[in-house]
Amino acid sequence: MKFLMLLFQFIFIYGFFFLGQLLRELFSIPLPASIIGFMLMFAALLLKLVPLRFVDSTATLLLSFLPLFFIPATVGVIEYLDVFTGKGFFLIVVIIFSTLLTMAASGSTSQYLGRRIEARKEQK
Amino acid sequence: MMSDLLVAFFFIGFTFAAYFLMNLLYLRFHFSFLMPALTATFIIVLFLLMTGTSYETYMTGGQWVDSFMGPAVVALAIPLYKQRKLLFDNLVPVLSGILVGVVIGMASGITLAKLFGFSRTLILSLLPKSITTPVAMEVTEQLGGIPSLAAVFVMIAGFSGIIVGPAFLKLLRIETPIGIGMGLGASAHGIGTAKALEYGAQEASVSSVAMSLSAVIGSFLAPVFVWFFFL
Numbered sequence: 001m002k003f004l005m006l007l008f009q010f011i012f013i014y015g016f017f018f019l020g021q022l023l024r025e026l027f028s029i030p031l032p033a034s035i036i037g038f039m040l041m042f043a044a045l046l047l048k049l050v051p052l053r054f055v056d057s058t059a060t061l062l063l064s065f066l067p068l069f070f071i072p073a074t075v076g077v078i079e080y081l082d083v084f085t086g087k088g089f090f091l092i093v094v095i096i097f098s099t100l101l102t103m104a105a106s107g108s109t110s111q112y113l114g115r116r117i118e119a120r121k122e123q124k
Numbered sequence: 125m126m127s128d129l130l131v132a133f134f135f136i137g138f139t140f141a142a143y144f145l146m147n148l149l150y151l152r153f154h155f156s157f158l159m160p161a162l163t164a165t166f167i168i169v170l171f172l173l174m175t176g177t178s179y180e181t182y183m184t185g186g187q188w189v190d191s192f193m194g195p196a197v198v199a200l201a202i203p204l205y206k207q208r209k210l211l212f213d214n215l216v217p218v219l220s221g222i223l224v225g226v227v228i229g230m231a232s233g234i235t236l237a238k239l240f241g242f243s244r245t246l247i248l249s250l251l252p253k254s255i256t257t258p259v260a261m262e263v264t265e266q267l268g269g270i271p272s273l274a275a276v277f278v279m280i281a282g283f284s285g286i287i288v289g290p291a292f293l294k295l296l297r298i299e300t301p302i303g304i305g306m307g308l309g310a311s312a313h314g315i316g317t318a319k320a321l322e323y324g325a326q327e328a329s330v331s332s333v334a335m336s337l338s339a340v341i342g343s344f345l346a347p348v349f350v351w352f353f354f355l
Contacts, residue, residue, distance in 0.1 A: 032262030072186030076272030106225030107307025
């Protein structure tokens with residue numbers, strides 16, 4: 001019974017992904033189908049078109065296995081192992097440097113604006 | 125025909141087994157470099173190399189596991205919905221942090237990679253490195269990069285974010301839950317969010333919101349960056 005419910009919910013979630021694919025094809029939207037599906041699902045939840053309990057348990061289950069699902073695609077790196085030899089080392093340097101810049105920029109922006117809004121609230 | 129099916133089943137089973145065994149190892153020692161996404165991939169790659177099996181053959185089974193990736197991204201809307209109060213209460217700081225993070229992350233990635241003279245294909249694969257893996261792969265594929273390389277670059281971004289991150293955040297005096305959560309989630313996606321949980325529930329919530337929305341904003345902006353930098 002529990003299994004049937006999970007299966008049904010999964011088909012329902014899959015439907016949103018399928019709808020994302022369909023819309024992407026129909027209107028040639030330059031976004032990943034999964035992101036279109038994600039936005040539709042978020043909107044449906046906010047608008048109460050889909051009750052949370054209807055998707056909650058399957059979504060939690062799916063997300064706990066998320067790393068498993070992208071292993072096959074990652075294994076594809078086997079065809080590009082030469083990228084990481086020689087000059088490829090600098091790719092890693094670029095990624096580390098750019099990641100830290102991202103962290104500094106996003107973290108300090110949110111902290112600064114968060115504090116400013118807090119301060120303004122206290123003044124009132 | 126029959127043997128093709130057996131091969132497919134074997135690789136489905138192998139992928140699951142590698143994942144679950146490595147997950148047990150990770151749960152036992154909780155060391156970042158033992159994350160199953162990294163170790164299980166390593167084991168499978170090693171197995172394919174040692175047995176001389178092609179990726180194509182592996183994917184006869186692997187594609188079945190792969191097909192859950194899209195619906196799992198859709199499922200990310202559920203935790204975001206559960207965090208909606210946090211999101212709407214801090215809409216300006218959260219959205220600004222994500223937007224700045226995506227812009228700086230992509231612009232610096234392209235600029236640095238161009239400086240080192242890397243090919244267009246590599247730059248396109250590196251562009252979504254701060255976006256959660258399944259979305260990064262789709263974004264890269266759409267732009268003409270190599271999804272599996274994107275996955276590896278995303279992993280490198282994640283690991284550098286959590287290894288250097290804590291000391292770096294301290295150095296920059298980023299100390300509020302919203303600052304820490306945003307910094308980790310917007311740069312190191314899921315891996316960063318796992319780290320944010322060590323700081324506290326609030327940091328982790330901000331980080332998971334940052335991760336989901338960075339994926340959305342990043343997939344909107346990636347094609348714009350490609351156009352802007354004349355890639």
